[in-house]
Amino acid sequence: MSQRKTLIRGARVLGGEPRDVLIDGRTVAEVGASLDAAGADVVEAAGSVLLPGLVDLHTHLREPGREDSETVLTGTRAAAQGGFTAVHAMANTFPVADTAGVVEQVWRLGRESGYCDVQPVGAVTVGLEGRQLAELGAMHESAAGVRVFSDDGKCVDDAVIMRRALEYVKAFDGVVAQHAQEPRLTEGAQMNEGTVSAELGLGGWPAVAEESIIARDVLLAAHVGSRVHICHVSTAGSVEIIRWAKSKGWNVTAEVTPHHLLLTDELVRSYDPVFKVNPPLRTREDVLALREALADGTVDCVATDHAPHPHEDKDCEWGAAAMGMVGLETALSVVQETMVDTGLLDWAGVADRMSVRPAAIGRLDGHGRPVSPGEPANLTLVDPAYRGPVNPAGFASRSRNTPYEGRELPGRVTHTFLRGQATVSDGKLA
Amino acid sequence: MKRHLISAGDLTRDDAVLILDTAEEMARVADRPVKKLPTLRGRTVVNLFFEDSTRTRISFEAAAKRLSADVINFSAKGSSVSKGESLKDTALTLEAMGADAVVIRHHDSGAPHRLATSGWIGGSVVNAGDGTHEHPTQALLDAFTMRRRLTGGEGHDLSGRRVTLVGDILHSRVARSNVRLLSTLGAHVTLVAPPTLVPVGVEAWPCEVSYALDPVLATSDAVMMLRVQRERMKAAYFPTEREYARRYGLDGERMARMPEHAVVMHPGPMNRGMEITAEVADSPRCTAVEQVTNGVSIRMAVLYLLLGGSEPAVTTVPAARTEESNPS
Numbered sequence: 001m002s003q004r005k006t007l008i009r010g011a012r013v014l015g016g017e018p019r020d021v022l023i024d025g026r027t028v029a030e031v032g033a034s035l036d037a038a039g040a041d042v043v044e045a046a047g048s049v050l051l052p053g054l055v056d057l058h059t060h061l062r063e064p065g066r067e068d069s070e071t072v073l074t075g076t077r078a079a080a081q082g083g084f085t086a087v088h089a090m091a092n093t094f095p096v097a098d099t100a101g102v103v104e105q106v107w108r109l110g111r112e113s114g115y116c117d118v119q120p121v122g123a124v125t126v127g128l129e130g131r132q133l134a135e136l137g138a139m140h141e142s143a144a145g146v147r148v149f150s151d152d153g154k155c156v157d158d159a160v161i162m163r164r165a166l167e168y169v170k171a172f173d174g175v176v177a178q179h180a181q182e183p184r185l186t187e188g189a190q191m192n193e194g195t196v197s198a199e200l201g202l203g204g205w206p207a208v209a210e211e212s213i214i215a216r217d218v219l220l221a222a223h224v225g226s227r228v229h230i231c232h233v234s235t236a237g238s239v240e241i242i243r244w245a246k247s248k249g250w251n252v253t254a255e256v257t258p259h260h261l262l263l264t265d266e267l268v269r270s271y272d273p274v275f276k277v278n279p280p281l282r283t284r285e286d287v288l289a290l291r292e293a294l295a296d297g298t299v300d301c302v303a304t305d306h307a308p309h310p311h312e313d314k315d316c317e318w319g320a321a322a323m324g325m326v327g328l329e330t331a332l333s334v335v336q337e338t339m340v341d342t343g344l345l346d347w348a349g350v351a352d353r354m355s356v357r358p359a360a361i362g363r364l365d366g367h368g369r370p371v372s373p374g375e376p377a378n379l380t381l382v383d384p385a386y387r388g389p390v391n392p393a394g395f396a397s398r399s400r401n402t403p404y405e406g407r408e409l410p411g412r413v414t415h416t417f418l419r420g421q422a423t424v425s426d427g428k429l430a
Numbered sequence: 431m432k433r434h435l436i437s438a439g440d441l442t443r444d445d446a447v448l449i450l451d452t453a454e455e456m457a458r459v460a461d462r463p464v465k466k467l468p469t470l471r472g473r474t475v476v477n478l479f480f481e482d483s484t485r486t487r488i489s490f491e492a493a494a495k496r497l498s499a500d501v502i503n504f505s506a507k508g509s510s511v512s513k514g515e516s517l518k519d520t521a522l523t524l525e526a527m528g529a530d531a532v533v534i535r536h537h538d539s540g541a542p543h544r545l546a547t548s549g550w551i552g553g554s555v556v557n558a559g560d561g562t563h564e565h566p567t568q569a570l571l572d573a574f575t576m577r578r579r580l581t582g583g584e585g586h587d588l589s590g591r592r593v594t595l596v597g598d599i600l601h602s603r604v605a606r607s608n609v610r611l612l613s614t615l616g617a618h619v620t621l622v623a624p625p626t627l628v629p630v631g632v633e634a635w636p637c638e639v640s641y642a643l644d645p646v647l648a649t650s651d652a653v654m655m656l657r658v659q660r661e662r663m664k665a666a667y668f669p670t671e672r673e674y675a676r677r678y679g680l681d682g683e684r685m686a687r688m689p690e691h692a693v694v695m696h697p698g699p700m701n702r703g704m705e706i707t708a709e710v711a712d713s714p715r716c717t718a719v720e721q722v723t724n725g726v727s728i729r730m731a732v733l734y735l736l737l738g739g740s741e742p743a744v745t746t747v748p749a750a751r752t753e754e755s756n757p758s
Contacts, residue, residue: 190539198631201539201563201606206630270547271540315548317517319538319561 011045015347053085053378058303065094083380098123150177185209227251236289255303258334273321308399493729539563569607589616597656
């Protein structure tokens with residue numbers, strides 16, 4: 001065998017005791033103490049934590065249509081840099097990913113990039129218009145093998161359409177990922193509705209607009225026996241509803257973004273559109289409830305909602321600015337800051353919430369697997385002792401709209417392996 | 431005083447009293463045969479209006495001209511802005527032309543704040559109304575009017591005075607600025623509106639809220655009626671115009687229940703028959719026209735204090751002096 005071998009020496013696998021991990025070709029060959037380094041490239045990893053490659057359920061890659069903000073290539077490079085080995089590409093492109101043709105195009109671009117697996121998400125309705133179901137079956141049967149469907153950016157607000165979508169995807173074990181936002185309650189919404197919006201005179205996005213849709217959808221999912229996934233949960237009330245639905249044994253999963261684990265609407269006082277995002281930044285109480293929910297598993301996973309925008313769409317007044325933040329390259333650091341360094345979650349927990357569970361929700365093969373012999377070598381090595389300011393100029397993403405510029409965050413991804421191939425090595429893209 | 435006037439909340443009590451006192455000096459100039467001061471000669475004030483507001487614009491224009499500043503009016507309609515130019519590029523253009531102060535009216539809350547803090551321009555920024563956020567010079571002219579009518583005038587604040595604001599609080603920048611400024615000046619503020627027109631989060635404001643008008647009339651020193659746009663009815667904020675007028679409108683009968691010394695205020699433009707009846711609007715207790723006059727004095731004071739530095743605003747004989755270089 002002349003396959004490439006890599007020996008990761010002394011890494012704390014899932015944060016445990018130091019181990020050597022030998023990668024042979026595309027798979028993990030051995031895990032143990034003092035493994036033989038003969039014929040292998042050696043990565044000295046003392047002090048670093050080895051995780052299964054991260055999986056993002058919620059990424060906007062913007063291609064086709066908005067290649068000025070991101071492409072599949074630049075987005076997957078950003079993903080690799082952030083320690084991800086698989087991302088789910090959201091459907092709100094131009095044209096919308098509502099046909100087998102578009103999802104196959106995105107899937108093929110992902111294969112060609114080589115930095116990270118790209119699993120396209122299909123639109124629930126034609127053009128994200130919320131009126132007519134897209135050809136969900138065709139997208140599933142395409143080469144892209146779509147299982148996650150979402151109109152993200154828009155809510156499937158019609159109760160009948162939502163019910164039908166939930167029922168229909170049962171035929172191929174699909175899941176509908178809902179962007180929970182009651183449209184009438186959020187007309188003209190600019191930020192979280194509360195004391196800060198009252199002062200700033202910005203249109204309010206009330207928590208109830210999210211919570212009422214989640215309440216409806218968990219009931220619908222229970223009624224038709226399907227599974228529903230809630231995108232970017234942002235309020236304490238949403239957490240309560242999801243906790244209740246799970247206690248009933250219903251098939252409900254949920255994600256939280258890194259920014260909703262760290263930032264609050266107090267930041268909007270700057271009127272700096274870098275803090276403008278949908279759903280909006282909420283209050284301190286919401287942030288704490290989300291952290292607790294992620295720790296106890298009520299919220300299943302972290303998803304970035306990586307939303308690149310060109311500079312001019314943020315270098316303007318608040319009302320004219322686009323909503324969204326890039327997140328792939330800072331996600332793990334924010335999770336370490338908010339969950340690990342606070343003692344709420346250990347590294348095994350991080351592996352579960354950022355790899356195992358999102359892979360399971362997306363039914364991704366080969367991701368979110370244990371670090372054991374015979375498993376695909378999708379791995380992420382992070383140096384948790386690192387601490388430094390976020391520097392957007394160094395991002396692999398084509399966009400720079402990060403809310404963390406200059407903020408000190410812990411943790412740095414030093415290596416990412418996609419089926420044994422280093423996509424990131426010594427902190428640099430391979 | 432800071433370099434910009436973005437929010438009434440930026441002002442301390444002493445700042446606010448200084449502006450009001452300076453405005454009194456400016457008002458005296460208006461009584462002279464020659465209404466012009468040389469104070470801002472050679473300075474350029476740009477009125478940058480992204481929203482139609484003839485009243486506010488001409489008030490600022492008159493104020494700047496009485497201080498001998500050069501005034502450029504830039505309105506969004508029919509300009510490069512309507513062709514899609516961004517606020518940033520507009521700002522850079524004004525900066526390149528040497529604007530010493532930019533008076534901005536914008537439909538987006540926070541736009542003046544962005545203009546002042548983004549590094550796009552070096553001059554002073556004066557907020558002439560942004561979205562549903564603030565309109566600080568309106569609050570100052572309201573306070574000026576109240577001070578003249580309700581206190582001994584110069585040097586005073588509004589300690590102990592009870593001011594009631596009635597109407598569409600939710601969408602009102604006038605209300606937000608007034609609540610901040612009036613509480614800074616020591617007044618007790620009560621907001622009166624149907625619950626639909628009170629913002630969620632109002633609990634944190636330094637004021638009280640009443641859903642009924644009648645109970646607060648007898649204890650109000652000033653009742654300020656805010657314009658209620660008829661379009662709000664379509665968005666279900668209230669059922670009908672008539673119901674609104676019945677419950678929250680100020681008519682002669684209600685005015686009669688106010689204390690004898692109390693005044694009725696309105697920032698204009700008025701919806702006669704909606705929030706205020708013609709009888710009240712035209713009564714001597716209504717200060718609406720006086721407010722307009724005072725607006726010019728207040729804006730003169732603000733421009734002078736932001737741009738004129740420490741020299742006395744009003745001198746009997748204009749002193750010969752060298753022009754200062756533009757602050758940037």
